[in-house]
Amino acid sequence: MKVEEYLNGIAEREGTVHLTLIDPASQPPEAAADIAKAAVDGGTDAIMIGGSTGAGGLALDQTLLKIKEHIDVPTILFPGNAGGLSIYADAVLFMSLLNSRDINYVTTNQAMGAPLVYKYGIEPISMAYIITEPGGTVGWVGDAKLIPRNKPELAVAYSLAGKYMGMHYTYLEAGSGADQPVTPATIGAVKHVLGDNKLIVGGGIRDGKTAKICADAGADMIVTGTIVEETDDVRNKIEELVSAIKK
Numbered sequence: 001m002k003v004e005e006y007l008n009g010i011a012e013r014e015g016t017v018h019l020t021l022i023d024p025a026s027q028p029p030e031a032a033a034d035i036a037k038a039a040v041d042g043g044t045d046a047i048m049i050g051g052s053t054g055a056g057g058l059a060l061d062q063t064l065l066k067i068k069e070h071i072d073v074p075t076i077l078f079p080g081n082a083g084g085l086s087i088y089a090d091a092v093l094f095m096s097l098l099n100s101r102d103i104n105y106v107t108t109n110q111a112m113g114a115p116l117v118y119k120y121g122i123e124p125i126s127m128a129y130i131i132t133e134p135g136g137t138v139g140w141v142g143d144a145k146l147i148p149r150n151k152p153e154l155a156v157a158y159s160l161a162g163k164y165m166g167m168h169y170t171y172l173e174a175g176s177g178a179d180q181p182v183t184p185a186t187i188g189a190v191k192h193v194l195g196d197n198k199l200i201v202g203g204g205i206r207d208g209k210t211a212k213i214c215a216d217a218g219a220d221m222i223v224t225g226t227i228v229e230e231t232d233d234v235r236n237k238i239e240e241l242v243s244a245i246k247k
């Protein structure tokens with residue numbers, strides 16, 4: 001089954017998908033595999049792999065190989081640039097950062113990476129990537145014109161543009177480690193116009209209560225990264241997040 005179908009199926013049946021983001025630059029491959037295994041034991045639906053800085057090359061390949069030795073759920077690339085691709089991943093969030101001022105993040109990295117996606121046979125999942133305040137490292141690296149937290153209509157405008165350009169997924173990003181996630185008002189307004197198109201929300205989600213607020217507001221998929229890197233008990237933390245967002 002395609003990864004996109006797998007994720008959509010979970011969203012339909014269980015209400016919300018949980019995705020665990022692992023940055024291959026943050027720990028050695030064995031430690032990444034331990035995190036991935038604990039996350040799957042805790043109920044996460046797939047592992048996303050990527051980072052804003054330094055997340056490519058051998059470390060990426062080795063991290064994926066180690067992770068795949070231990071788990072069966074899909075591995076999905078979340079590339080910061082064309083260098084964030086690996087033959088060992090199942091799928092890639094093939095995204096355009098719609099509110100970037102830098103054409104490299106709107107179309108150039110996509111063009112440089114597309115031949116590799118084709119050659120490696122990785123499943124591309126088309127996605128509109130939209131960054132709101134505070135934006136964090138990814139907002140800076142991607143030179144995003146950050147959507148103000150209190151301007152849902154701007155997030156709606158970009159999300160609709162992505163949908164009309166044929167993108168299947170929309171990702172509302174507050175930035176890794178954000179002090180607060182995207183507001184429920186923004187999530188709700190965007191989901192309202194997306195209809196059946198799937199909405200991913202990430203950045204600053206650290207506990208079940210916050211994850212549930214985002215899911216109830218309209219997120220189809222919740223991404224957590226930083227909290228998984230910081231906690232001592234990954235399995236327990238993922239269980240908390242997953243039980244809060246699933247039917």
Ligand SMILES: CC(C)=CCC/C(C)=C/CC/C(C)=C/CC/C(C)=C/COP(=O)(O)OP(=O)(O)O
Binds near residue numbers: 085093
């Ligand atoms: C589709 C292809 C080949 C490339 C897309 C290139 C684009 C549009 C990138 C968007 C901008 C960007 C830098 C995205 C990075 C996404 C990401 C992995 C963010 C989170 O990574 P963390 O490592 O947790 O963030 P920090 O580095 O802030 O910790």
Ligand SMILES: O=P(O)(O)OC[C@@H](O)CO
Binds near residue numbers: 175176203205224226
């Ligand atoms: O690290 P956190 O804050 O969980 O954010 C996850 C993801 O949205 C970053 O791209």
Ligand SMILES: [Mg+2]
Binds near residue numbers: 023026051176225
């Ligand atoms: Mg990180």
